[in-house]
Amino acid sequence: MRMPRRALAAAVVALVLPLSACGSGGDDSGSTDASGKVEGDITFQTWNLRANFKPYFEGLVADFEKKYPGTHVKWVDQPAEGYADKISADAAGGTLPDVVNVSPDLAAPLAKAGLALDLDKAAAKYKKEYLPDAWASHEIPGMDGTYAFPWYLNTGPLFYNKSLFKEAGLDASKPPKTYDELFADALELADKSDGKVATLANVPSIEDFGRYGVDLMNKEGTAFAFNDAKGVQLLTKYKELYDAKALDPQALTATPESSGKKFLTGAVAMNPGSALDLGNFKKQAPNLYKNIGITDQITSTGKVNMYVMGLMVNAQTKKKPAAVAFAHFVTDAQNQMSFAKKVAIFPSTAGSLDDPYFTKEDGTDETRVRIAAAKSLKNAANYTPVLFSDQMKTELQNNVAKALQGKVSPKEALDNAVKACDRLLQQQG
Amino acid sequence: MASSSSTSTSTSTSTSTSVPARVRRQLPTSPWLFAAPGLLVVGIFILYPFVSTLINSFTDRRTLVPGEFVGLANFRELLHDEMFWIGLRNSTLYVLGVVPALVLLPLLLALLVQKNIPGIGFFRSAFYTPVVASIVVVGLIWVWLLDERGLVNSLLEAIGVGRVGFLSDQWLLLLSAMAVTVWKGLGYYMIIYLAALANVPRELHEAAAVDGAGTVRRFLTVTVPAVRSTMVLVGALSSVAAFKVFSEVYLMAGPNGGPAGEDTTLVMLVQRTGTGLTGRVGYASAISVVVFVVTVALMLLVLRADRKEDA
Numbered sequence: 001m002r003m004p005r006r007a008l009a010a011a012v013v014a015l016v017l018p019l020s021a022c023g024s025g026g027d028d029s030g031s032t033d034a035s036g037k038v039e040g041d042i043t044f045q046t047w048n049l050r051a052n053f054k055p056y057f058e059g060l061v062a063d064f065e066k067k068y069p070g071t072h073v074k075w076v077d078q079p080a081e082g083y084a085d086k087i088s089a090d091a092a093g094g095t096l097p098d099v100v101n102v103s104p105d106l107a108a109p110l111a112k113a114g115l116a117l118d119l120d121k122a123a124a125k126y127k128k129e130y131l132p133d134a135w136a137s138h139e140i141p142g143m144d145g146t147y148a149f150p151w152y153l154n155t156g157p158l159f160y161n162k163s164l165f166k167e168a169g170l171d172a173s174k175p176p177k178t179y180d181e182l183f184a185d186a187l188e189l190a191d192k193s194d195g196k197v198a199t200l201a202n203v204p205s206i207e208d209f210g211r212y213g214v215d216l217m218n219k220e221g222t223a224f225a226f227n228d229a230k231g232v233q234l235l236t237k238y239k240e241l242y243d244a245k246a247l248d249p250q251a252l253t254a255t256p257e258s259s260g261k262k263f264l265t266g267a268v269a270m271n272p273g274s275a276l277d278l279g280n281f282k283k284q285a286p287n288l289y290k291n292i293g294i295t296d297q298i299t300s301t302g303k304v305n306m307y308v309m310g311l312m313v314n315a316q317t318k319k320k321p322a323a324v325a326f327a328h329f330v331t332d333a334q335n336q337m338s339f340a341k342k343v344a345i346f347p348s349t350a351g352s353l354d355d356p357y358f359t360k361e362d363g364t365d366e367t368r369v370r371i372a373a374a375k376s377l378k379n380a381a382n383y384t385p386v387l388f389s390d391q392m393k394t395e396l397q398n399n400v401a402k403a404l405q406g407k408v409s410p411k412e413a414l415d416n417a418v419k420a421c422d423r424l425l426q427q428q429g
Numbered sequence: 430m431a432s433s434s435s436t437s438t439s440t441s442t443s444t445s446t447s448v449p450a451r452v453r454r455q456l457p458t459s460p461w462l463f464a465a466p467g468l469l470v471v472g473i474f475i476l477y478p479f480v481s482t483l484i485n486s487f488t489d490r491r492t493l494v495p496g497e498f499v500g501l502a503n504f505r506e507l508l509h510d511e512m513f514w515i516g517l518r519n520s521t522l523y524v525l526g527v528v529p530a531l532v533l534l535p536l537l538l539a540l541l542v543q544k545n546i547p548g549i550g551f552f553r554s555a556f557y558t559p560v561v562a563s564i565v566v567v568g569l570i571w572v573w574l575l576d577e578r579g580l581v582n583s584l585l586e587a588i589g590v591g592r593v594g595f596l597s598d599q600w601l602l603l604l605s606a607m608a609v610t611v612w613k614g615l616g617y618y619m620i621i622y623l624a625a626l627a628n629v630p631r632e633l634h635e636a637a638a639v640d641g642a643g644t645v646r647r648f649l650t651v652t653v654p655a656v657r658s659t660m661v662l663v664g665a666l667s668s669v670a671a672f673k674v675f676s677e678v679y680l681m682a683g684p685n686g687g688p689a690g691e692d693t694t695l696v697m698l699v700q701r702t703g704t705g706l707t708g709r710v711g712y713a714s715a716i717s718v719v720v721f722v723v724t725v726a727l728m729l730l731v732l733r734a735d736r737k738e739d740a
Binding site: 084088106254 | 684
């Protein structure tokens with residue numbers, strides 16, 4: 001039977017019409033002017049924060065709406081898993097919220113696609129309220145401007161299992177402070193435990209190369225450079241550890257979550273963490289908690305690694321004044337301080353880290369870790385290059401794994417990783 | 430009377446001709462209207478993504494950048510991409526490892542639980558339970574079991590075999606993932622075989638037994654020929670599913686696809702390449718097209734083998 005033309009046309013229209021809604025949103029990305037009356041409805045998206053901090057954010061939204069009558073903030077929260085995918089789907093579909101919780105590596109592709117508002121232009125007056133390094137953390141190489149308000153910072157110590165150190169005949173009161181000490185202790189632990197106790201659960205990541213003092217990118221930020229002599233030296237040391245079983249056998253496929261579990265079960269002796277982890281140890285591994293040792297991150301540069309969270313304003317928002325005002329409101333000194341008192345994070349606002357909350361001891365481990373972290377943050381660096389994508393992380397990890405397995409030399413592995421990352425960098429545009 | 434009768438006939442004739450006329454008028458559009466909801470769903474969720482993927486495979490589209498037509502560049506790049514060949518190898522190995530097991534083992538299981546003996550319902554349910562369990566939960570449980578310090582390794586160590594790197598050796602990882610796929614799929618295909626076995630005439634078995642055929646002989650000469658078309662169906666379904674494997678390997682080998690990515694399958698590669706803010710949608714689409722072509726080829730191969738047997 002032939003389909004009548006009208007029916008065919010109707011079917012085509014029925015099919016195509018809903019699809020036409022899948023295109024990008026309207027183009028309103030040209031202006032960076034955020035002046036004007038703060039009013040209207042905006043959407044604010046956080047990254048896995050509702051479960052633990054619902055009352056805090058509801059209060060924050062209520063305070064903002066009270067301060068600016070005529071505004072309405074819809075708060076949405078997305079789970080940690082697949083967060084980048086959710087943002088990319090929203091960005092591609094033109095449904096990106098007005099204010100979005102991002103890390104610098106998430107902000108970079110959004111800024112390049114013209115979806116992040118340049119705050120050096122739209123919110124320059126607020127710049128002085130933040131730590132200079134924190135404000136600069138959302139600058140994108142190859143672009144002018146800053147593309148997110150710095151929000152909370154985090155860093156953490158290196159935890160170690162004192163009983164495993166003692167069993168190996170090591171002095172648990174003297175944890176390694178330098179890379180050389182770390183490698184020596186790790187080899188001894190593996191030797192004394194007959195390869196049953198590893199010291200580390202992860203292969204070196206880009207942050208490890210950064211902390212070791214390797215130049216990660218060239219000065220222009222146009223190519224990667226972690227295949228230099230220092231990078232090769234670090235990977236060669238890790239190869240020694242892997243061969244001696246001082247690295248966990250499953251390190252080649254490890255994720256931060258799986259490494260944390262290995263440490264909890266006493267399968268590895270050391271693991272990086274944050275002040276948040278102490279609560280976990282207390283609850284999930286009381287025996288480990290009794291034997292927990294806390295030491296500083298090991299670094300050859302004198303600067304510990306710092307994680308930065310930011311709030312990006314959607315460049316296509318129809319309510320720029322309200323979106324900018326809200327992003328600033330959430331990240332201002334008062335609200336960051338009040339958030340920091342609820343959870344072990346650190347404000348990115350100037351002067352906040354001098355607050356007695358971050359300087360005065362009260363004898364508890366939590367406070368000790370918090371004070372040490374706040375102190376180290378004053379001289380910290382975000383070692384993950386903002387242009388280092390997930391695909392690049394995979395390339396690095398897989399090439400490092402090949403070197404550890406002995407399939408290629410450390411130099412060859414890093415050369416291959418740099419080549420692959422450079423190719424991905426060029427494809428990013 | 431005659432007049433009255435004539436009028437009545439005329440009215441009845443007029444009514445009987447007018448109804449079919451109205452039905453005939455509605456015929457051309459009515460079926461399409463009835464089919465519209467289904468067509469709409471198929472169009473939006475199957476046809477559009479399919480055509481879109483096909484078009485994207487010829488572009489350099491990225492997540493946030495529309496991209497331009499690049500001809501066959503993506504497919505040429507595939508030929509030189511080591512990870513693509515690793516993915517193709519692993520997906521093919523998965524089919525070779527999993528399909529024979531999923532064609533045979535559920536049949537044997539179905540023969541076991543086919544008998545109506547007391548308590549057999551429990552065993553049928555037990556074998557089917559993994560099918561309804563979440564693959565994520567199942568995957569995590571198997572990861573715990575096969576971990577370097579998990580239950581399986583503890584037992585192996587206790588009996589003096591020593592620890593085995595189920596989750597750290599690239600081949601053992603792939604085998605472990607295959608085992609989970611087979612374990613999880615047994616119950617599903619067992620149910621399909623149970624339905625097929627119910628249609629095998631009991632007389633055939635009785636006749637074969639009278640002729641002196643033993644259990645194995647009856648299985649080979651009565652049961653297998655009777656359920657052959659079901660075996661082909663199971664073979665086709667399981668080979669397509671095996672070639673597109675993702676969850677089991679992702680959960681057990683990690684997001685990078687095992688040590689140095691050596692356990693990556695093609696669908697994992699699609700996910701890794703095409704998602705995220707910097708995802709290469711065009712290139713990932715090209716891999717998807719290859720997956721589609723191979724999948725269709727697998728189906729045709731199985732069906733062709735079946736037709737040959739029939740001939």
